[in-house]
Amino acid sequence: MAKTSPESVVLRFIDAINTGDLEVLAALTAPRYTFIDMAGEIYVVEGDDAVKASWNEYLSAVPEYRILVGHVMRSGSGVAIVGRTTGSHLDPNVEQDEVVLWIAELADDRIAMWRIYSTWMCCRDGMGPEGG
Helix, strand or coil: CCCCCHHHHHHHHHHHHHHCCHHHHHHCEEEEEEEECCCCCEEEEECHHHHHHHHHHHHHHCCCCEEEEEEEEEECCEEEEEEEEECCCCCHHHHCCCCEEEEEEEECCEEEEEEEEEHHHHHHCCCCCCCC
């Protein structure tokens, strides 16, 4: 049986986010999973039930949230996704111009770390082209 590529795992993870499939999200997440949000806040989630609860909380708050994949890149066990979102917690006028970078690190074909970077966050913090 062929080994699953890191890119396919990450794309299945995104599909599960987009469809709100908590079972698949839990199945694709490592037993000890680290989530780092746009502000750099680190959350460590352990176990399937905790993964389901954390995703359920976010997706219940923003049920129209979708990740739109533009580019997929891989280096070793890491995968980077460049794209954008719709239906997030951001104002739609901000969201339409925002570029998002998701970084995933995999261990044993499961997402061990999921980190989000956003042009909105860096420009808001003065780190964009106008801010330095």
